[in-house]
Structures are given as C-alpha cells and as structure tokens.
Amino acid sequence: MRVAVVGGGPAGTRAVEVLVRAGYRPLWLEEAAAHGGRIYQRPFAATALGGDRYGPDSAKAAAIHALGDRLRAASDWRAETLVWNLRPGLIDTFRAGRLETEQADRVILCTGAMDRIVPLPGWTLPGVFALGGAQIALKVHGVAIGARVAFIGTGPLLWLVAAQYLAAGISVALVLDTTPFSTKARAAAGLLAAPSTFARGLALLARLRLAGVRVIEGGTPVSIEGTEAVAAVRVRDRAGRELTLACDAVGLGFGLKPESQLADLASVPFRFEPAQRNWVPEHDASGRTPVGGVYVAGDGAGIAGAVAAELAGARAAWAAIEDSGGAVAAEEVARLDRAIARLKGFRCALDRAFPYPAWLAARTPDSTILCRCEAIAAGALRKAAEAGHVAGGADELNRAKAFTRIGMGRCQGRLCGPPAAEILAEALGRSVAEIGRLRSQPPVKPLPILPEAPR
Amino acid sequence: MRLVRCAGADRPRLRFTLDGAPAEALAGDALLTAILTNAGHVRQSEFGDGLRAGFCWMGACQDCVVWVEGVGRVRACTTPVAPGMVVRRA
Amino acid sequence: MSATCDVLVLGGGGAGCSAALHLARRGARVALFERGKVGSQASGVNYGGVRQNGRHPAELPIARRSREIWARLAELVGTDAEFDATGHLKLARNAAEEAELASYMQIARAHELPLELIGGNRLRERWPWLGPSVVAGAFAPQDGAANPRLLAPALARAAREAGAEINEDTPVTELSREGGRFVVRARGRTWSAPVALNCMGYWGGEIAARFGEPVPVAPLAPNMLVSEPIPYFLGPNLGVVGGDVYLRQIRRGNVIFGGGRGSCDPSVPWARPLPEAAAAAMARAVELVPCLAGVQVIRSWSGIDGEMPDGLPVIGPSRTTPGLIHAFGFSGHGFMLGPGIGAVLAELVLDGRTDIPLDPFRIDRFALGRRA
Numbered sequence: 001m002r003v004a005v006v007g008g009g010p011a012g013t014r015a016v017e018v019l020v021r022a023g024y025r026p027l028w029l030e031e032a033a034a035h036g037g038r039i040y041q042r043p044f045a046a047t048a049l050g051g052d053r054y055g056p057d058s059a060k061a062a063a064i065h066a067l068g069d070r071l072r073a074a075s076d077w078r079a080e081t082l083v084w085n086l087r088p089g090l091i092d093t094f095r096a097g098r099l100e101t102e103q104a105d106r107v108i109l110c111t112g113a114m115d116r117i118v119p120l121p122g123w124t125l126p127g128v129f130a131l132g133g134a135q136i137a138l139k140v141h142g143v144a145i146g147a148r149v150a151f152i153g154t155g156p157l158l159w160l161v162a163a164q165y166l167a168a169g170i171s172v173a174l175v176l177d178t179t180p181f182s183t184k185a186r187a188a189a190g191l192l193a194a195p196s197t198f199a200r201g202l203a204l205l206a207r208l209r210l211a212g213v214r215v216i217e218g219g220t221p222v223s224i225e226g227t228e229a230v231a232a233v234r235v236r237d238r239a240g241r242e243l244t245l246a247c248d249a250v251g252l253g254f255g256l257k258p259e260s261q262l263a264d265l266a267s268v269p270f271r272f273e274p275a276q277r278n279w280v281p282e283h284d285a286s287g288r289t290p291v292g293g294v295y296v297a298g299d300g301a302g303i304a305g306a307v308a309a310e311l312a313g314a315r316a317a318w319a320a321i322e323d324s325g326g327a328v329a330a331e332e333v334a335r336l337d338r339a340i341a342r343l344k345g346f347r348c349a350l351d352r353a354f355p356y357p358a359w360l361a362a363r364t365p366d367s368t369i370l371c372r373c374e375a376i377a378a379g380a381l382r383k384a385a386e387a388g389h390v391a392g393g394a395d396e397l398n399r400a401k402a403f404t405r406i407g408m409g410r411c412q413g414r415l416c417g418p419p420a421a422e423i424l425a426e427a428l429g430r431s432v433a434e435i436g437r438l439r440s441q442p443p444v445k446p447l448p449i450l451p452e453a454p455r
Numbered sequence: 456m457r458l459v460r461c462a463g464a465d466r467p468r469l470r471f472t473l474d475g476a477p478a479e480a481l482a483g484d485a486l487l488t489a490i491l492t493n494a495g496h497v498r499q500s501e502f503g504d505g506l507r508a509g510f511c512w513m514g515a516c517q518d519c520v521v522w523v524e525g526v527g528r529v530r531a532c533t534t535p536v537a538p539g540m541v542v543r544r545a
Numbered sequence: 546m547s548a549t550c551d552v553l554v555l556g557g558g559g560a561g562c563s564a565a566l567h568l569a570r571r572g573a574r575v576a577l578f579e580r581g582k583v584g585s586q587a588s589g590v591n592y593g594g595v596r597q598n599g600r601h602p603a604e605l606p607i608a609r610r611s612r613e614i615w616a617r618l619a620e621l622v623g624t625d626a627e628f629d630a631t632g633h634l635k636l637a638r639n640a641a642e643e644a645e646l647a648s649y650m651q652i653a654r655a656h657e658l659p660l661e662l663i664g665g666n667r668l669r670e671r672w673p674w675l676g677p678s679v680v681a682g683a684f685a686p687q688d689g690a691a692n693p694r695l696l697a698p699a700l701a702r703a704a705r706e707a708g709a710e711i712n713e714d715t716p717v718t719e720l721s722r723e724g725g726r727f728v729v730r731a732r733g734r735t736w737s738a739p740v741a742l743n744c745m746g747y748w749g750g751e752i753a754a755r756f757g758e759p760v761p762v763a764p765l766a767p768n769m770l771v772s773e774p775i776p777y778f779l780g781p782n783l784g785v786v787g788g789d790v791y792l793r794q795i796r797r798g799n800v801i802f803g804g805g806r807g808s809c810d811p812s813v814p815w816a817r818p819l820p821e822a823a824a825a826a827m828a829r830a831v832e833l834v835p836c837l838a839g840v841q842v843i844r845s846w847s848g849i850d851g852e853m854p855d856g857l858p859v860i861g862p863s864r865t866t867p868g869l870i871h872a873f874g875f876s877g878h879g880f881m882l883g884p885g886i887g888a889v890l891a892e893l894v895l896d897g898r899t900d901i902p903l904d905p906f907r908i909d910r911f912a913l914g915r916r917a
Contacts, residue, residue: 031514031533032533033535038513043463043483044483044484044485044535045463045466045481045482045483045484085820087817092820097527099820099824101820114511114513114515114516115511124500124504124505124507125505125506125508126456126495126496126497126506126507126508127456127508128510129509129510129511129512130510130511130512130513130516132511132512132513133509133510133511133512133513133532134512136512136513137458137488137512138461141484141485141487141488141512142460142461142462142463142464143458143459143460143461143488143491143492144458144459144461145456145458145459146456146457146458146459147457147459168461168462169461170459170461228495228496228505228506229456229495229496229506229508230456248456249456259515369504372507372510372516372518373517373518374502375500375501375502375503375504389702390622390623390624390695390699390702391624391695391698391699391702392583392698392699392701392702392705393702399582402589402694402695403694403695403698408771408844409517409773409843410517410518410520410773410841410843411515411516411517411518412843412844414515414516415510415511415516441818441844441845441846442817442818442820442844442845443842443843443844443845445514445517446517446520446528446773446841446842446843447841447842448527448528448838448839448840448841448842449772449827449830449831449837449838449839449840449841449842450824450827450828450831450838451827451828451831451832451835451838452828453821453824453825453827453828501774501797501798502774502797517843520773520841522839527838527839528773528839528840528841
C-alpha cells in the first residue's frame with residue numbers, strides 16, 4: 001500500500017509517525033524546506049533567532065520538530081515539493097523546477113489553514129498584513145510588521161499576537177476585537193473546558209491592558225488610512241465614537257479558514273459549518289472522506305487547533321491502515337477518539353466566543369477592494385447580483401466569479417472568497433451556505449510556464 | 456513602511472540586488488524581509504491601485520511575488536534570500 | 546401547468562441562447578431548457594477565439610454571418626462580451642506548415658476573408674516577441690477574441706427580455722413527441738411546441754439517437770490554462786497549423802492558452818484539465834513566445850464539447866422527424882459561431898429557409914444512417 005501524507009505540520013507529522021511505526025514507508029510531501037507547519041514553523045537560518053518563539057507551546061513544538069527529524073529518514077520525505085493537483089491514485093507535484101507525478105493508493109491531506117479576512121478600505125496598503133502573517137514575521141523571521149502596530153479582527157490569535165508584539169517591545173497602537181465582551185463572556189463556561197488555555201487568554205488581555213494598550217471590544221473598523229503605506233486606522237468603539245489612531249502597520253485577521261483545495265480537487269464533497277462559517281471537506285470522526293483513499297486531518301479539515309491536529313493526523317493514519325487491511329491498535333485508536341471528542345467542546349465554545357463578523361463583511365463599501373489580486377471592488381459584486389445585470393445576474397459564487405473576475409487572481413479566491421460570499425448572500429437575501437463556495441481549479445498555487453514538457 | 460528587526464540581528468550580513476541597486480540583508484532572512492527592510496513595497500498592483508507589500512507571510516495570498524534572476528517568479532515570504540540574489544520587483 | 550410554445554430550445558449554450566433571442570425578437574413563443582446555468586459547458590469554457598482564419602471552407606459563410614453579429618453585439622444584447630478584434634495570426638513552424646498557410650490563401654480569397662501571408666523576417670519586424678521556430682504566419686485582421694463566460698448569459702438575458710422563457714437547472718429528461726408536437730416535462734410543468742431545436746452540444750447526439758438518426762459525436766474536453774497578468778504586449782490571437790497550441794493575451798494582461806485534451810465524463814458531467822496536456826501546451830507556447838518562460842500559470846480548466854469525425858458540426862433539419870432541427874457537435878470551434886447559428890436557426894424556423902449553405906452539415910452524412 002503506497003500512502004502519501006501531504007503536509008508536514010502537526011497533523012502530517014503524527015500521521016507519518018503512526019504509519020512508520022506500523023511498518024509503512026509513507027511518501028511525505030511538504031511545500032516548505034522543513035516540517036513543522038505554520039504553528040511550529042522553523043526559521044530559515046540554522047542560527048537560532050533565539051528567544052521564546054513558540055511561547056507556552058515550546059515543548060509541543062520541540063516534540064514535533066524532534067519527531068519529524070527522526071521520521072524524515074524513515075519515510076520518503078520530499079521537502080520543497082508543492083502538491084498542486086490530485087487525481088485518483090496520482091499526486092501531481094512541482095519540485096526543483098520540474099513537474100512530476102507520484103502514485104499513491106491512499107493520501108492523507110494535512111494541508112492546514114490560513115487567515116480569514118474582512119476587507120477594509122485601505123487594506124491593500126503596504127504595512128497591512130494578516131494576523132497570522134504578523135505572527136510568523138515576528139516569531140519565525142524576527143521582524144515586526146511595523147514600529148507601531150494596530151491589531152484588528154477577532155479570535156484568540158488577535159490577543160496572542162498583540163501580546164507577543166508587546167513582549168517584543170513593539171508599540172501596540174490598538175487591539176480592536178469586533179466581538180463584544182458580552183459574547184465572549186457567554187461562551188466562557190465552554191471555554192473553561194480547557195482551563196489553562198482560558199487562563200492564558202485572560203492573562204494576555206490583562207497584560208495588554210496593564211501596558212496601557214488601547215483595547216476596544218465590540219468595535220468596528222472603519223478604514224486604514226495612508227497614501228503609500230499605513231499611516232493610521234479609523235475605528236469606532238462600541239458606543240459608536242470614532243477614533244483615528246496613528247500607526248504604521250496593521251495586523252488584520254478574523255479567525256482561520258481551511259486550506260482545502262486538494263480535497264476539492266479529489267472530488268471530496270464539502271459542507272458548510274455554521275459554527276465556524278467555513279466550508280470544510282466532508283469527513284467522519286476518523287478522518288475518512290466519502291472518497292475512498294482520501295483522508296483529511298488537522299485545520300485543513302476544519303479549524304480545531306494544533307493539539308487536535310496531532311490527534312487527527314494520527315487517527316487518520318490508523319483509518320488508512322485499517323482500510324488497507326493492516327493491523328490496528330484498537331486501544332490507541334480508542335484513546336485518540338476520546339481525546340478528539342474531548343476537545344470538541346472547547347472548540348465549539350471558542351467558535352461562539354469569536355464569531356466571524358459576517359455583518360461587517362456584508363457591508364464592505366462598494367468602493368473597497370474585495371478581490372485584491374484583481375483589484376475588483378465590492379460594488380462590482382453587488383452589480384453582478386442584480387437581475388438587470390447584462391449577463392443576467394449571478395445567483396451563486398462561481399457565477400459571480402465568472403461575471404466579475406472576483407477570485408480569478410493568483411490566490412484563486414483564498415482571501416476574497418469568504419467576504420464575497422457574505423456580500424453576495426446579503427445582496428440576494430439568501431444564506432451564505434446557499435451561495436456556495438469557489439470551486440478549486442488546478443494548480444492550487446501558481447506554477448511557472450516551463451519551456452520543456454517532462455519526459 | 457519598513458519591517459522592524461526584533462531578533463537575530465547578529466546574523467551574518469549578505470548582499471543582494473534589488474531593482475539593480477545594491478542592498479543588504481541577513482543570512483536566513485526571508486526574501487520578503489530582505490526587501491521590506493530596504494524598501495517600502497514589493498510590487499505595484501497591475502491594476503493601478505498602488506503599491507503592495509505582501510500580506511499573509513505564508514505563501515497563500517500570492518501578493519509578494521517577485522522575479523529572481525536565474526530562478527523565475529518566487530513568493531518572497533517563503534523564499535530565503537541568498538547572497539548575490541538579483542531581485543526585480545514588478 | 547402546460548405552456549404552448551412555438552419553439553422549444555434544448556440546450557443553453559451560445560447557439561441555443563442566440564436562437565432563443567432571435568426567435569423571441571421576431572415574436573415567437575420560445576422556451577429554452579438548460580441542465581445547469583446557461584453557457585456552463587463548451588460555450589463557457591472554451592478559448593474565446595472569434596476566428597474565421599483557418600476554418601474549413603464549409604464553415605466560412607456561417608462564420609462570416611456570425612462575425613457580423615459580433616460586430617454589433619453590444620447593440621444587440623447590451624454588452625460586447627469583451628470582444629476585441631485583435632486579429633488572428635496563424636503560425637507555421639516549418640515548411641510543410643507554411644505550405645498549408647499558403648494554400649489556404651485561395652480559400653480565403655474565394656470567401657472574401659481578408660488574410661495576409663507574412664514571411665519570417667517581416668513577422669518578426671511586426672511582432673518581435675515571436676520565437677525562432679516560427680517561419681511564416683497568416684494574419685486575419687477581422688478576427689479576435691471575446692470572453693466566453695459572458696456570451697451565453699448575455700444572450701439569454703436579452704432573450705428573456707424579448708419574451709423567451711429561459712429555464713436553467715432544468716435538464717431535459719422527459720422529452721416526447723405527442724400528436725406532432727415536442728413535449729418537455731420538468732418540475733411539474735409541461736411545454737409543447739411543433740418545433741424543437743437540438744442545441745445540446747455533445748449531448749445533442751443523445752437527442753439525435755432518440756429520434757432515430759444517431760451520429761458519431763465524441764466528447765471533447767479542451768485543456769485551458771491562464772497566466773497571471775503581465776504587461777500587455779501580445780496583440781493578435783495566436784494559433785498554429787495543426788492547432789496543438791493557441792494563445793492570446795487580454796488587455797488586463799493575463800495570457801490564456803490551451804492545447805491538447807483534458808479528461809471528462811459526460812454522464813456526470815465532469816471535466817478536468819490534465820497535467821500532461823498542460824505541460825505540453827506550456828512548452829509549445831514558450832516555443833512560440835519565448836518571453837513567457839517563467840510566467841506563472843494560475844488556473845486551468847476544461848469542459849465538454851462535442852466532436853464530429855470530420856470536424857464539422859451537425860446543422861439542419863432532422864431527416865426523421867418534422868420540426869426537429871439540429872445544431873450541435875461544433876468540434877472545439879463553435880464559440881464564435883454561436884450568435885450566427887442562432888440567427889440561422891431562427892430563419893429556418895420562421896422563414897423555412899436560410900441563405901447559409903447547410904448541406905455540408907447534414908445529419909445523414911455519416912455512414913451510421915438509420916442503424917439502431
């Protein structure tokens with residue numbers, strides 16, 4: 001049985017661990033030079049950037065790094081290899097300037113997640129970065145995105161990154177959480193299911209307030225100002241008072257969304273998860289998708305965090321082993337199932353505590369750039385939804401893409417997809433789930449036009 | 456805008472070329488770091504809406520694409536800068 | 546609920562939507578049926594070429610008719626579907642291909658198609674970015690390209706405005722002939738008309754077979770790719786003798802190119818581009834335009850068209866069933882013909898005749914005949 005694992009983050013690493021221990025030699029494909037994924041991403045330089053890069057997750061990070069280092073030799077490890085397409089039994093890769101195709105009977109997709117945004121006027125200005133991106137810049141590359149940074153969005157990452165910047169000595173101009181305190185408080189009981197995480201969250205908030213950082217909860221971002229770069233942000237607090245705050249960088253992020261294009265290309269059906277407001281590939285608790293031989297694990301299957309990703313990666317590997325007729329360690333599988341189930345409660349509470357502000361996305365001003373790759377403004381999408389539109393009115397997202405070019409850029413709708421869905425849903429008076437999602441098309445990331453076809 | 460170095464400033468320096476002009480970075484820098492510690496943008500939007508300087512830092516948004524001579528198009532955020540690299544911004 | 550119509554149009558691609566528009570504008574009661582969204586199959590996924598250059602001479606009259614409609618499309622339907630008359634440059638990469646270009650000049654002259662044969666040196670003076678393997682080219686200044694995603698939807702919207710009923714998400718699964726009329730049943734409703742137009746692309750073959758005149762139509766999945774936007778430089782729509790690669794650049798900067806075949810399953814329907822075809826098309830594109838090397842491909846796609854063994858569509862009245870008129874099997878080059886086909890079909894229905902010679906497209910030209 002030839003099994004492939006796509007992704008070297010916590011899910012992929014644990015999947016490979018289970019497979020190797022069970023006697024398999026999986027094909028392990030990772031786009032970066034090293035495994036570790038995003039949360040435990042390693043810097044390029046061997047010379048350490050020093051410091052407490054992974055914070056309280058340091059032990060977990062070290063464990064994944066050490067584990068992956070050992071597993072590389074025991075698996076068919078392929079670094080710097082982009083998986084750009086999947087076909088039944090085949091994996092299309094791009095590596096070292098060449099297109100190649102690998103054969104695999106089973107593939108476990110551990111492709112992770114990325115930031116989810118709401119566009120704001122000025123969000124394409126130099127100095128505006130995704131929240132997760134701002135964290136990577138600091139922790140992995142040792143650079144802050146600016147000298148005076150405003151953090152805007154919602155989610156636990158918002159508070160964490162702001163606190164990390166503060167700890168690094170960077171001036172934090174603002175933390176604006178679109179989620180009101182009351183919403184978080186209501187979810188608090190559920191958050192207590194993971195008490196240490198909850199306590200950590202409170203401590204972050206306390207640290208920020210103690211340092212005198214301006215914190216707005218339940219606020220509304222209005223715009224990012226500046227001509228060639230960020231100069232200020234305009235926001236409204238919960239009472240509706242407008243403030244303009246000088247800053248030279250903005251970290252912008254409203255939760256995460258799965259990177260699931262490969263599952264889509266493998267014809268895995270998707271379902272809309274209302275709690276997270278994300279489309280996720282259909283899968284059961286073991287990580288099996290309805291497509292035989294295709295498994296998903298980690299944030300690429302639905303946002304659940306790094307701890308859940310490790311469990312899910314291991315669990316999916318056991319599913320693949322079982323489906324291949326291999327011997328399954330029933331007790332370990334049962335233990336994984338219980339651990340995965342235990343984490344669900346906390347995850348649900350977290351989703352309730354930091355909802356994606358669909359209301360904000362839906363009212364993106366007409367003149368604000370929605371698709372930043374193609375520079376298409378939100379107004380174009382609303383026009384395309386009108387029945388009087390020359391092409392007759394788009395009633396679902398892919399049609400809207402065909403009429404407006406939204407989602408036709410290099411990122412293939414990764415950034416604009418979710419807010420576009422909110423805008424279109426509101427324009428049509430329908431639900432986001434009915435509006436659909438942008439279909440993935442190969443290559444999942446851009447490939448260079450090569451002068452020679454592979455032999 | 457400029458990125459602000461917070462850690463690892465003691466790494467060896469290296470030289471590279473940005474749009475024909477000499478520039479400096481540190482060994483182990485991402486190309487995006489190298490560019491945005493020397494300049495305020497990574498490219499111009501093709502559609503007239505101004506300068507861009509990357510966004511996601513994880514190779515997903517494709518905003519930070521630049522040309523590297525002898526290599527081709529790369530995402531600056533996931534590409535390490537190398538000594539002597541000749542980089543062109545669009 | 547039952548509707549009495551004059552014409553049922555089966556299939557919502559360019560041809561079907563154009564027919565619905567032309568018929569409705571002349572007062573006919575039209576109902577069109579499309580299994581998905583209009584223009585979602587071949588009409589919407591193709592290369593977008595609006596080209597007369599290099600066509601089989603049998604197609605040139607209808608192509609010219611269609612080109613006249615393209616010229617006034619904005620006036621007709623409120624949008625030009627981004628039609629850009631960039632000219633079409635068909636390239637030869639060796640002496641044999643050059644000879645083919647030269648011999649086509651006679652056909653072009655006979656059909657009054659403006660066409661200029663240009664040798665290698667002059668080609669490169671005019672278009673310096675052409676690669677060294679190009680030895681000659683035939684330039685058709687009237688040709689160009691448009692946005693295939695917009696054509697059928699725009700035609701359908703205009704048809705609706707003219708009074709046609711456009712039924713999307715309505716597969717034609719219950720089609721019968723009752724008392725001299727064609728009857729479609731769907732979603733609890735019934736439509737009937739004395740005339741039915743078979744504009745169902747690849748699936749037109751199923752209709753033909755159902756009415757006792759099967760034809761050898763095969764599925765054709767084009768393999769399309771598009772690049773990131775780069776500075777605009779490539780004026781004409783480029784093709785080659787033999788058609789193994791075609792490429793054009795839109796003003797926004799993206800280069801659209803294609804060649805070879807993807808894979809498809811018309812029973813679903815499902816179509817996907819293939820890496821092997823993509824890689825081959827990339828290599829051929831770079832051979833023609835070397836400065837494309839290293840530019841990023843950001844998306845690829847495919848779809849389902851219908852291909853006939855002789856490369857010519859089936860157009861014209863059924864040989865078995867009065868009132869049934871076929872227009873399908875456009876073999877990968879039907880996009881630009883759509884508007885013209887619709888006009889011709891309207892003439893056949895309402896006037897009983899058309900000026901366009903249709904004999905080369907007759908459905909009974911294949912050996913299959915009436916064998917079950």
